[in-house]
Amino acid sequence: MIQRHATLIHALLVAENQVVFMRYIHIEQEEEEAISIDQELFNDYRFSVDQLIELAGLSCATAIAKTYSMEKVGNKSILVICGPGNNGGDGLVCARHLKVLGYKSVIYYPVRTEKQLYNSLTTQCTNMAVPFLQMLPELSTVECTFALIVDAVFGFSSFKPPVREAFVASIDLMKKATVPVVRYVTAMRFQCIDHSSHMRKNVEET
Numbered sequence: 001m002i003q004r005h006a007t008l009i010h011a012l013l014v015a016e017n018q019v020v021f022m023r024y025i026h027i028e029q030e031e032e033e034a035i036s037i038d039q040e041l042f043n044d045y046r047f048s049v050d051q052l053i054e055l056a057g058l059s060c061a062t063a064i065a066k067t068y069s070m071e072k073v074g075n076k077s078i079l080v081i082c083g084p085g086n087n088g089g090d091g092l093v094c095a096r097h098l099k100v101l102g103y104k105s106v107i108y109y110p111v112r113t114e115k116q117l118y119n120s121l122t123t124q125c126t127n128m129a130v131p132f133l134q135m136l137p138e139l140s141t142v143e144c145t146f147a148l149i150v151d152a153v154f155g156f157s158s159f160k161p162p163v164r165e166a167f168v169a170s171i172d173l174m175k176k177a178t179v180p181v182v183r184y185v186t187a188m189r190f191q192c193i194d195h196s197s198h199m200r201k202n203v204e205e206t
């Protein structure tokens, strides 16, 4: 299991031009596999949620750095949109590591679930000067200010359509944005990347 985890992360980190499709609807088999890997890591290997979230956020930031060099990003920022659950927690960690790696990460976190873990992750971002936006930027602002968007809104299994009001604008923005959208689903299975007709199609299917 650990080997598999490491292999997946490694595969990610070495990928140069990842062409992966954004999926809001996951293939059932993948979802089942992701859940089963999660369970094994929790139950057999005794990883804690904090550990897995840290790993997920770190690997996401590292994969982004590998795929979108500082040169490519230029002086633009990276918008990280965080959801109310663990996937949002992954996003907070990702934003923090992006900052450490030298990127200008900016977080939009519209629904904050009152939980010690998320509060701590939020405090860490604040203390590391990663800004939180109070409002979702307009599409035109996103296009000229951000090099890419990290979609950390929902992971697997807990998302139940339809998207609630608080996230409709964020999803709509990611549908319309021409900047790349990076997304990952589990601590081990990373589904990066790119805005494409696939993304638009799949979001519309939700």
Ligand SMILES: NC(=O)C1=CN([C@@H]2O[C@H](COP(=O)(O)OP(=O)(O)OC[C@H]3O[C@@H](n4cnc5c(N)ncnc54)[C@H](OP(=O)(O)O)[C@@H]3O)[C@@H](O)[C@H]2O)[C@@H](O)CC1
Pocket: 038, 049, 052, 053, 056, 083, 084, 085, 086, 087, 088, 090, 113, 153, 154, 155, 156, 157, 158, 159, 160, 161, 162, 163, 164, 165, 167, 184, 185, 186, 187
């Ligand atoms: N398992 C782990 O410990 C780890 C998980 N990791 C990551 O977390 C992901 C799974 O985490 P998760 O279970 O917290 O689910 P996630 O999608 O982030 O959020 C659930 C929240 O969304 C809400 N919500 C639901 N439907 C909604 C809707 N239509 N519109 C709006 N809101 C909606 C729901 O609200 P509720 O239904 O409870 O009212 C709840 O608040 C997993 O895929 C992986 O990425 C790992 O990286 C690290 C370890």
